[in-house]
Amino acid sequence: MDEGRTRDWYPVARAAEVGTTPVPVGAGGSAYVVVRLRPHGEVVAFPARCPHRLVPLAAGHVEDGRLVCPAHGWRFDGDGRCTQVPSLGPDGCPPPRADPRGPWGVEERHGWVWLAPEPTPTGPPRPGAEPAVAPAPPLPAPDGPVFDNLAPALAHAWHPVALSRELRPGGWSQVRLLGCTCNLARDHDGTVTVEPAAAGVRERLGLIWLAPAEPVDVPFEVPEAADRRYVAGWLPPVRSPGPAGPLADTFLDATHGPFVHAATIGTPDRTEMTPPRVIAEPGGFSSVQEQWVDNPLDPEVATGARPLRQRRRTTYTFRAPFRLRLRQEFLDTGAATTLLYLLQPEDLDSTRVYTCLLVSAGPGQPLPTPAWMAEQVALQRRLLAEDVRSQETLAISGLPLDPRDEVHVPADRSGVALRQALCEFMAAGRRQHAAA
Ligand code: FES
Ligand SMILES: [Fe+2]
Incomplete structure (x- = not known):
């Protein structure tokens, strides 16, 4: 100073x-x-x-x-x-x-x-002429380290780089990953190749994934994707003008809804939050919360067979570096909605977001109709746009990793677990690099 x-x-x-x-x-x-x-x-x-x-x-x-x-x-x-x-x-x-x-x-x-800014013995001077006002400086960066989109450990991981359907047989596409350009091509037999060569290319969950260097491979299980009681709907991929870490933090954060989503689903009278239970798992964690909420979509509510207020369990599953599964299930009806958020760290200030919605009306219930799915996908697109706008204003180069740079309250347990998981991911990436 x-x-x-x-x-x-x-x-x-x-x-x-x-x-x-x-x-x-x-x-x-x-x-x-x-x-x-x-x-x-x-x-x-x-x-x-x-x-x-x-x-x-x-x-x-x-x-x-x-x-x-x-x-x-x-x-x-x-x-x-x-x-x-x-x-x-x-x-x-x-x-x-x-x-x-x-x-x-x-x-x-x-x-x-x-x-x-600091203690000053005298008061402001009387200006002789119009005083010169300095423009507002850039927003301050955190004092400690941040996890940004070019963190070296990210080379040792699988990243989504395109929807499978974006790459037709005989087609090619240029994508950005970790500050570099990669050329993807699909042969007529369906095989995907990449230039420059990567340690791995594969297709899973309707996406093409790349691992630039030998990856620390942590499975990311999505049982709903192979369950015929679920209907899937992809949102068009969107680009967030910021790093992936703070965006993942927003997706895991249950307390921003009443404020960031005030224009859509936010309920201003429902801001108090029971802290989630966080369970450490290989390569990440799950966090679980149970709440009593109204379920007007349950047909048994209209007949009086079930009460309007029902138990709902929300489970967030995170796998480093940027794979998230958010599952909400009504425990009495079995109806469940899962959202997948899969992030592609393109550049320091750019992240591509792939979002898939998987919906089941519960055992014995008909599958969600195309019209219902279209409505739900449209709602999720509006919510995602609100989350991306919040990233625009954040103007930060990465997710702060030093707990002293932020203030955490009990409802932030998932966010704290995210920061710890990314610290562990960085350490694992360093070990992988040393062993290569
Ligand atoms: S209240 Fe959470 S960032 Fe300000
Ligand atoms: Fe959100």
């Missing part, structure tokens, strides 16, 4: 231009947001990123005199305290590290908002 520069006051915005919408600013090379928590109230300042998952607070909004983070709804007051973590429930107490660390001083003087 440049002590000489930060122990000073910096003009950051015209006071008249700061209202109840957060404004990103810079002072002494550090990024902050300034905002009024009440119309015409005093200006307060926050760090540029939320302490929880580092989402930029410039994307937040003001509600009831608090700044609300858009990702999981954590609330911050003007004294630099986190006053609410919705997943902890109304009586939950935010951990002390959840308090955001803003600048030392904020003053509104001479028509300008001034920030002092």
Whole structure:
């Protein structure tokens, strides 16, 4: 830190231009947001990123005199305290590290908002002329290591690179993987080849997979894919403008729904979350949660044979580096929906997402109709678009691996397990590399 520069006051915005919408600013090379928590109230300042998952607070909004983070709804007051973590429930107490660390001083003087990043003995100077305001600096990177899309260990893994149906017999396709271009070709007998040569090419689950170097092979089981009681629907692949790690974190995160998906399925009154049970497994983990929810789609509810409120189990299965299976089953009816999220780390700032929906109405029930499947696929496309938009605003180079760079609460157990699994994956990749 440049002590000489930060122990000073910096003009950051015209006071008249700061209202109840957060404004990103810079002072002494550090990024902050300034905002009024009440119309015409005093200006307060926050760090540029939320302490929880580092989402930029410039994307937040003001509600009831608090700044609300858009990702999981954590609330911050003007004294630099986190006053609410919705997943902890109304009586939950935010951990002390959840308090955001803003600048030392904020003053509104001479028509300008001034920030002092560090303790400063005097007040803001009276400017002789219009003071020069520095543009807001880039959002800060985490202090510790991040898992990005070019992590060397990723060479020692299987990655999806195309839907099988995207490569016809006699056809070819160029794909990006780990910052490199690969040329795929399919012979007329159906065999897939790749240039430059890779350690492995195979087709599974309707996808073509590549392993650039000898892979650490961890099976990824999807029993539903071969079960005739399930109907499958693929979403068109989409591209996320960011690394795969934070996107996988979002897919595993049960607490962003009420906020990131507020326009689709989010229920603002259902934010409290029972922490999941995490079970370590080779190459990853599963996490399990059970909840009581309404199941209006059960035909037995209409006849009165079963109650509307039923037990639903959600199981997340993660296999490194970026294979996820999310299964929701109604335990009383056997109806189940599985979502597969399979991620292709293309470049530092690009990830291709393959999503498959597998639906069963339960034993003894007819298969889901094409119209029903089309509706469900359309809904999943909207949800995926909301998740991808959240990645656009995150603006981070990878998933932070040092627990001190973020704040974890009990509902984040799956996210903590993801970070640990990726650390172990990196270590296994190093061993594989050394043995090669
Ligand atoms: S509440 Fe801000 S990132 Fe989760
Ligand atoms: Fe989501």
